[in-house]
Amino acid sequence: MRAGYLVRKSEAPKQTGSLDTMNTQVDIPDQEAWDAWQPAELAQRLSDISLPWCVAGGWALDLWHGAQTREHSDLEFTILRENFSTFRRAFSDLEFYTAHAGVVTSLPADRDPPTEVMQFWGFDRAAECWRIDMMIEPGTNEFWAYKREPSFKRPRAEMVMRTADDIPYLNPSAVLLFKARDRRPKDQQDFERALPNLPVIERAWLKNCLDALHPGNEWARAL
Template sequence: MSFEQCQSINLLMAEFDRTWFFAGGWAIDLFVGQETREHQDLEFAVFRKDQISLKDYLDGWEFKKVVKGEFHSWENEFLELPIHEIHASNVLNEDNIEILLNETKDNDWTFRRDLRISCPINSVWSITKTGIPYLKPEIVLLYKAKNTREKDHQDFVTVKDYLEYDQKNWLRDALEIHEPEHNWLQFLI
């Protein structure tokens, strides 16, 4: 199977001069190198500090911020936590993208749900051989650990044997802080 939707977004974002990367289930599939399940949405992430640059870059798109589960028009205000999700629609071709804002502090990425969890900012994403950026799977799985759905568990099962020792350790340590009773811990020994 191909990654046509990801390649399309990669082309769209080719001139964006800030860091961005696919998130969610697509990031898992990009890491593994094949589409392992059907995806209902297309989401990528940027660092919170780059949100206005992204909005300027996608000039002509309509934006909505998600506040307490409801969509609201996003004008030009700088979005702060707890707002972390934006939906963008291209009015010309009806493409839709979900954009997730990721936190940074100094030279570190920080987990918005528990700021005790962090890692160096340059270790948060990787790039496929075809040039598509994606959030590293251990970070994707950390996000999926809260309120784990069937598709989240499927993503974990898909990727767990591909994770290197350091990735498993990082995820185990993060889960022990954030979700110490999570059943994935038994597979990360």
């Protein structure tokens, strides 16, 4: 199972009118069956979309480093909620599932995503594996906003960076802000690897966020 994300399968059909009336244990794919695409594959599939999106998580840090520094169990990227249908059409070969409150549930092709759900997994039925982890980011075209506290925002132009081959990825300071709350072993490694090259202005922003959201956080002291 993916480290840091505990999910459980729906155990019984839901009542008529719910998100998925036929979603049973048998219907949900194996949640450990991840064989995620790499960022270059994702960027190629989204090359015709000009709407905001960016790689997040550990892969974003590695795009910033310019090299893969560790294994990645998934491929996380963010979009804006109003653009969900456009991005879903770009992955017409995948089946989508919501990942919310510890439960993975099928999202039929004719259903809009529930307003409370912000994470969606894409399953490749032909290859029998998960390919992408698509997440809603509560910002706008002009501003990036922190999902856990949307009042923390910055201009999108500052928060979305690009590789030499034009793959958009989240600013490492924002990636580390997400990781600071739980600080799993891989998160600690990511922080220690990123810290020496993190610009002074980004260190200051990250420290201010940590002091406000996670007082006493060990990373704030290191910054």
